[in-house]
Amino acid sequence: MNKRKLGKTGLYVSEIGLGGIPIQRTTQEEVNKIIDELINQGINFIDTARGYTCSEAYLGEALVGKRDKFVLCTKSMARTYDMMKKDIDISLSNLKTDYIDIYQLHNVKTEEEYFQVMSLNGAYKALLEAKASGKIGYIGITSHSLDFLEKIIDNNPFATIQFPYNIIETKAESLFQKAIRKDVGVIVMKPLAGGAIENGKIALKYIINADFISVAIPGMASVLEVKQNATVISGDFTDDEKMYIKEIRETLDKDFCRRCGYCMPCPQGIDIPSCFVFEGYFDRYGLVDWAKERYGNMKHFASACVNCQACIKKCPYGLDIPRKLKRVVRIFGK
Ligand code: SF4
Ligand code: SF4
Structure with a gap:
């Protein structure tokens, strides 16, 4: 598995990493096997979240004695200093480690939220303290709002950004290019458009063909999925693959929600x-x-x-x- 530099962290990460959402629907036994297979395949990047119920805990248990083989990332929706401080300690405990490589602000949607996070009693202060005390290595941010990330990218203090990118969601290309130029690592979430794209091999090839991403993190819930994803290599698309991409775009274009939020607000208050x-x-x-x-x-x-x-x-x-x-x-x- 090829490795790429993850921005200013200086860490070298596999082009494909483990997205931790579906870990929730598997078992501890399966996660133990998944971790072993990731090591076999040279995949060294794991991303999970406080919000993914048992995902951190399952991964933590499976990583006992193997923690040093991975760049380990998690994230929290906490927006205040106190809540983030608490969440960092819970993550460390769940993951059974004394060090998390990258801790991310999870799903920051608007500038207002961002100002709260960066305020005197905001979550960012807790992340800075955790970094100074050696509990975490780097601070990242994740969002589904392209507008928001474009507003902060020029003066952002983060080591990584995480945003969706896939065959049908390509609007972040210039954001990613800018991030890479600024030595900010680019973590691609939703590489299969949240499961809407069924051919994972083509979907991942599309992403790792781009030189403006650092790592794509498909969710993996079985050893088979790890093996399948690990076979993906970059390169020119065959005519069949090009046809598949065209068909996927035509099929999903008018039906797939990209989570951009432009339709909001709804007068009925529906998110x-x-x-x-x-x-x-x-x-x-x-x-x-x-x-x-x-x-x-x-x-x-x-x-x-x-x-x-x-x-x-x-x-x-x-x-x-x-x-x-x-x-x-x-x-x-x-
Ligand atoms: S439904 Fe709303 S969030 Fe989804 S793609 Fe349309 S504008 Fe964006
Ligand atoms: S009430 Fe229904 S149709 Fe009207 S904005 Fe809200 S979601 Fe859209």
């Missing part, structure tokens, strides 16, 4: 992109209980949609959002 994210966790990731729980915590459900169509006009992809929300209602029952 439209989150509805589709939880729908994907439910049926493409198979994380049924987790998706139900997170959907259930939303303030307004898809069933509140009154089909005013205001969102459709704002969606750059012209998605029929009210129709798609009906499917969300069918899945979650509200």
Whole structure:
């Protein structure tokens, strides 16, 4: 497995790493085998999150005695100093380590949130302290908002950024190029568009063909998936592969939510992109209980949609959002 430099961290990471979301639907025994297979295949990058229920703990147990083989990353949605300080210690305990290579601010959506994080009592202060005391090595940030990351990229203090990129979500290319020029590592989430692209081999090849990414992190929940992903190599596309990419783009273009948030706000208060994210966790990731729980915590459900169509006009992809929300209602029952 080829290695690439992860920005200013100076760490060399495999082009393909483990995304930790689907670890939640597997078992400790399987995760132990996954970790061994990652080592066999030369994959040395793991990304998980405080929010992925048992993912940190399963990985931590499986990494006992093998921690030094990996660049280990996790992340927290904490926005305040106290909450982030607490979360860093929980992550260290779950991961059974005294050192996390990269700790990321998870899913910062807006400048307002960013100002909160960077304020005197914000989460960033706790990350700086953890770095100074040797609990973490570097600080990263993840987001689904291209607008937000473009606003901060010129003067950002982060070692890495994490953002979606795949065959049908290519808008971040100039952001990534800028990041690489600034020696900021680029971690690609959603390389299979949250499971919407079924041919993982072509999807990953598309990403590692780009020289402006550091590592792509497909979710992997079995040894077989690790083996399949590890066979991917960069290179020219065959005619069949080009045809597949064209078909995928045509099929998903008018149906796939890119989580950009341009359709917001909805007058009914519905968090439209989150509805589709939880729908994907439910049926493409198979994380049924987790998706139900997170959907259930939303303030307004898809069933509140009154089909005013205001969102459709704002969606750059012209998605029929009210129709798609009906499917969300069918899945979650509200
Ligand atoms: S169509 Fe439904 S989801 Fe879209 S803005 Fe109107 S109420 Fe909100
Ligand atoms: S529905 Fe459209 S505008 Fe809204 S988040 Fe998805 S892709 Fe973006």
